Amino acid sequence: MRPETQQFMKFIETKGLLFTTERKSVAEEVFSTHDHLDAEEVLKKLKSTGSKASRATVYRTLDLLVESGLVEKIDLGEGRSAYEHTAGHPHHDHLVCTVCGEVQEFEEPLIEQLQEWACEKAGFRAIGHSLNIYGWCAKCKLAVKA
Amino acid sequence: MRPETQQFMKFIETKGLLFTTERKSVAEEVFSTHDHLDAEEVLKKLKSTGSKASRATVYRTLDLLVESGLVEKIDLGEGRSAYEHTAGHPHHDHLVCTVCGEVQEFEEPLIEQLQEWACEKAGFRAIGHSLNIYGWCAKCKLAVKA
């Protein structure tokens, strides 16, 4: 069991919930990669490894993972969203390729700072934010030129 | 007919399409306010003013309006999106209140600049972007305290 899954177990038990096999397998799946996974991908991977976790359980467990703070839900626009685990990952924003769908990360601490100022100015109390830039990734740019 | 609708007409005709009553009424509706409208709101307003434009036509015309550059489609996250006309509006980002649903705008040219740099660094060619901050607007913050 991965250390992150251990942490999740602690979170679940502290909340007075049960750390079931299904919850464990969803967590292990999410923690197994640094890629951005969407719920459907998690479900598919679980199916292929023999787990019988249902779609509903996958969504429910992903919500719990987000609540635990170990996983971040990112809104990729147009109703798509993905999950990634936060361990050892500072906050970052996303470059979404509209050609191949790939999602790259980028960091810009100053942008975060400027956002905070904008909120202060507007009397707004921020809870979360999402910044996506849509366009062509380096690979797809080349592919078109060629 | 509003001047923006005139421009839209020109766009439609230049494209070799027909400037129909339905397209005209959708455009007039969108240009009638500076608020952020979603497709369903446009449809409802049209229904109430006697127009018989269908949902499909509303969506199709909104796409044309975006293509013309006179209207911007903004992704508000969680699958919601809204439209606003761009005339006389510099680019801006959005503060989305998760309590009352209100959408405020804010401008921060430096953020735009930083985004461009981030793209350059990653070899990414940006086409569009969306920055939303979610949280409590000033009004809802007060309402909870009271």
Next chain:
DNA sequence: ATTATTATTGAGATACATTCTCAATGGAGC
């Protein structure tokens, strides 16, 4: 141990925004 209580689950129903299909409509030009 047996029973009662509660949490969790899966399958499918439902919701929702959006897009698609396709037959019917209706201008534009001959």
Next chain:
DNA sequence: GCTCCATTGAGAATGTATCTCAATAATAAT
């Protein structure tokens, strides 16, 4: 008027996510 093709509307289909509810599994009580 007739032909042609763009446009339209009604409803079906899509995709993502949530909800319902009976069945199941775990925990607590006796």
